[in-house]
Amino acid sequence: MLTLQCPYCGVWAEETELHAEGEAHLKRFGPGSDDADFESYLFMRENPKGVHFERWRHSHGCGKFFHAARCTMTLKVFGTYPAQTLEPPQDIKDRISETYPGWTWRNFK
């Protein structure tokens, strides 16, 4: 079973205690933006084989949203970090580089 540590309350939570909330670091587009941006924001998803950044919610715990870096092939978790960030912290990026040298995800590397 997938377990993630909530970066807010520190609890190691099993996936039944959490709720997956989809892709992280989405740039939001609202009314007035052009069709391509709006489509991309709403429907076009990163769907990598390898490292993925996603939002989770500690729904049956402290209730906070947080981010996780996880491999979609092995379910290996590289780390979790608070949601109030525009980019994953360097130590998580370094940990990913150990497994996947030269990885990229959207404009992160």
Add this chain to the structure above:
Amino acid sequence: MRRYSAFAIAREAARYHTGWERAWASPEPKKKYDVIIVGAGGHGLATAFYLGKNFGITNVAIIEKGWLGGGNTGRNTTIIRSNYLQDSSAAIYEKARSLYETMSQDLNYNVMFSPRGVMMLAQTEHEVRGYQRTAHANALQGVKTEFIGPERVKELCPIICIDGPRYPVLGALWQERGGTGRHDAVAWGYARACSDMGMDIIQKCEVVGVRSSGGKVVGVDTTKGPIDCDKLGLVVAGNSGALANMAGFRLPMESVALQALVSEPIKPCMDVVVMANTVHGYMSQSDKGEMVIGGGTDGFNNYTQRGSFHHIEETVRALVETFPIISRLKMLRQWGGIVDVTGDRSPVIGKTPLGNCFINAGWGTGGFKAIPGGGWATAELIAKGEPGPLAAEFGMERFIEGRFIDESVAAGVAH
């Protein structure tokens, strides 16, 4: 190709079965084909078959990274139905269901289509209203379904507990002509027919790159070397995103694991397919007597072909409540398959940003039932370069145009 028949069995019995030929050839790839289909699953093979049968295009290669029918075609719960809410879904799934009816004769291969009836239980007032609406929609679409009451549910499937404490059965959407088929045989039957038309089925050959020039595909790089083509069809459930990446475009899809499990064989106890969407589970009995059970998808992107354990518990818990007699049943096997899910839970059959590259993907949790219809529509798309009436609504552009085929409410769970 020697035809299979009662006479052939008698002939081979008389000579110690020495005369059976291989069902399909396994050639090395040629330098160039008119059409390359990536993915020798049900949809890929059906696409190739209807390219040959309906359009006379037989210089075709079907490339498969694993073995034929080894992906979701060999992992699903084999349910065939067409009781969808939206017109465009009903049209393509009903086309598929009607092609299943004569598939064994068309392919000269027994796909064991068993129109035993599919029942979707309504266990809340909302579901009752929803399924009544679907039954009315189906009547307008020319798909024969009806909404039946709990007594009829009990009559059709006596092992259902209709007055369960939590979710009593209030009725069901009943499609008499739905049922099950033998999933492997569908792939094998199409493969044999494709091979007979002179198409090359190339297994254990992974596509590692898509070569394009001037906005058009010129060929693919594979683990067996480069192969050129005039047109390319991407028909790879679960790996659509990875292939689209190679071809340089994005898809409105995410890949998740969907699980199924099967019990030890028991005596015949149910002769219909039952789907219970409120409590998350569906079940039918195979010809061997095993109860075939479908579960839920993971909530997060995943390529592990395994799935989360707690879904099994949830599925089994729900089914034990609906079918109390299975509470002591042992489960034999559990497995997962990777499904590509779109925003509106409907597939994509259409053109891609590369002019001569076409895609059939995103069937989510319900691709098996659509195999002949999806193949029929994709073959038309590839042959003509434009979608025909079946595929017209399923293009990717629907997401930018806001023209969804919204089955996420009608069939978001068991599909």
